[in-house]
Amino acid sequence: MRRALAAVALFALLGAAPVPPSATRYPTASATDLGATRLVTENDADSAVSGLQVFVAAGLDRESAANDGVAALVAECVTRTPVNGVPVRDAIGAAGGSLSYTVDGRSVHYYLEARSEHLAALVPLLGTALAAPDFSSATIAAARASLAAREIEFESNPLSVGIQMFRRSYYASGTGQQSLGNSGTLAGLSSRDVGAFYRANYRRRAIFSSVVGTVTPELSSAINGLASGLADGPIAPVSEKARTIPSTAPRIVARRDVAAPWVVVGFAAPAPASRDFGAMLVLEALLSDAFERQATTTVGFLEKSVGAFYLYDSTPASLVVYVNGSQVDPSLALRELLLVSRSLSQRPLGPSTLAHFKTAAQGQFLSDSVNVSDRAYLLGAFSSQGLGDDSINAALAALERTNAADVQRVAKTYLQRYIVALVLPRGQ
């Protein structure tokens, strides 16, 4: 009843009440050196669950052509490693949490989430599996089967296929390889290969963590313990190279069981710590929206005729723009896209257009970074790429600082050379 009365009274009071300022930033994040490892945290006591991302510098950039898929195979084995008699993923699930992993260009990141008061107790389970993963033949076989199933899903998506074609062509290192490998290369990986990759890369110095939610001393201590469980020793420098994109606009073609052609145009792009980062976010928003018919409700990326993704999880970064041939004539859309790219480099955006696309870029960025998992990922990924401790807010600030000259300069620098990947229906 107390609340009901308070609510009824609300409108009577509103006339005199000042309107408080709206939030424009995430809670301020900070970093701590725990001794064995570094931790970046964003305290959000409002969140009932907390999330820990453990980044291990054992991503695609550590793979070679000879061990394509090994980063994912190691990660899959880690999550299947028995702890207290059951695979650690199930042990964490039974204890009221969840464990998953993602392989990207620069890292494998393990994501552990639980009710905030339970998270610290679950970290040692993951630590045990990371320190002594099960690379038995049976576990590797099960891991391989699981990855192969996901490959089928990957191959059925023309957008994934097109982006992967571009990445393979663009990157000069393992970064261009498929994140989960493929059944052909996975079949050739032995227990020895998996073990060798683990020993070379799963080192204490390769670990870096981020938490969003409630950070307690017990949680910090548990994370430090997780890192301490890994072997010390140096980690090898990594080659983060991309090929120079020729001015001849190379075309790559693949055929799949798709109903209509898809076109993926790939460009080089600046890293998050670059002064060009904010401008590239604006260009991503512009190229995502510029060709879309004025839809009333927001359409999903597979229903859009043209869309864009700024892929800053790898070094160097890239931008891909796709054309969905089931929605629009791909040749026409591709021509228009290239005309717009050229035009953007030749004259600055007007003030209202710039403001519109900055707002769109901000909205897109925020919408993609709402849950604890995504925020913990971005916090760690941006921080490790030089955006500072309060890295998500730094990214927002970079976007706000962006002016028309920045957008023009970045369009001129990055959008004039590109690779075209075509995914065509079989028979075309």
Add this chain to the structure above:
Amino acid sequence: MSVQTLLRAGLLGVAIAGWSASAVAATGDLPDLGPNTTIGRLPAGGGTFIVRPAAGAPVAAIELWYRAPSTGFGAKPAPALARLAAQVVAASKPIVGDSLGKAVADAGGRLAITVYSDSVSISAVVPAQAARNVVRTLTTAYFAPVVTEDGYRTARRDVAQESQISSYDPETVVRDAVFGQLFASGPQHFPALGEPKDVLQISFADAKAFATRAFRSQNAILVVSGAVDPTIAAAAVGGRPEDSGEGPEAAVTPGLASAVQPVTKNFAEEVGGYGWVGPGIADTREATAMDFIADYLFRSDGGSVTKVVGEKYPEAFLLGQFITLHDPGVMLVVYSAKDNTTALRSLVDDGLAQMQKPMDPATFGHALDAFKYHLLTDLQTPTQIADNFGWYTVEGAPEYAPGADGDRGAYFQAADTLTPDFVAAVAVKYFAAAPVVVTLRPGTPPKAKPQ
């Protein structure tokens, strides 16, 4: 607890509102939703507002919920009428200003409209600094709807396309078939989104008439969550003077079928499905037990059946959820594994049979802890929170919304009362009845739609 999955994964949903009283009474006390949530009345005799501030990302979810039959208010059902009318309002450009769709996009936001058998949700996710303006724009657009011929034409194109896309979604097709069998009459009997031809048959006048009646302020539930404060509700506008004195829409009573028949349909791949009637929302303990069963067996990232299926048939699709509704709720299972769909079905059957015996206490304890964690992880974002409040309010029990009063509210209290014996008894009670069995397969000769 299926609401967030239901809302965001599907193109259309199903809501049954068979009660005779209004969801939240037009007069009388409002429920206590905990210290972090404000509930009150919209200005000028309007419906209900709920504001749940949340720190974290600087975004806000703003949702308008209406109780309105998807097939319209007339005697002759018009599938897709509610969906089309909601879209026409969003697409129509008033004499001054932009259409709602453009206004939300210009704010950097995303706009979605979702229709269920007996309700409609219009939701925007926007940067927090735009939230106040969007509350004003959204309520202005719907509380005194301006509909134009241009907006109607655009909406017809978009909704027909959405309907076409939904016909490729196995979950939607199975769900529509299950509801078509379980309910002999009422909007629940028909697909909420209709078929493209249904959309194209709806006239401008019908869409306008529906919008004018359904989207009144008095029939609205405004839910705002995210980086906002409770005063944001004051940005809502009042309704039309001519509507004053009118309350919310009365619900349509669904007619349960006396017997159900198996359904077989053409589809691109082999898919199976089950549907049972379950407890209504008022029986919170039984409804929570059904949610627990769905979570334990079919949770996508670790359900006991899901795990076995994932190892045996890695390409399989499996979904199981209890759809919490006023009365009755519905348990839905959808499964597909290419050439192994029949074998997968036996794993589903085994899981459902297993639940009809009490779990051992240790396993049950772990499963209950995991269930509560799953509830909380599905309540992280402003959209998830707003969806829950909107859904449970429209269904008649806002205080039962997961997330009302954090993990101390009615939902979690009901979860705390569950025992292995009670869960087994609930499973026996509802799964003993013959389910609707749905079979989708390629090349099946079309059959007459069951009436």
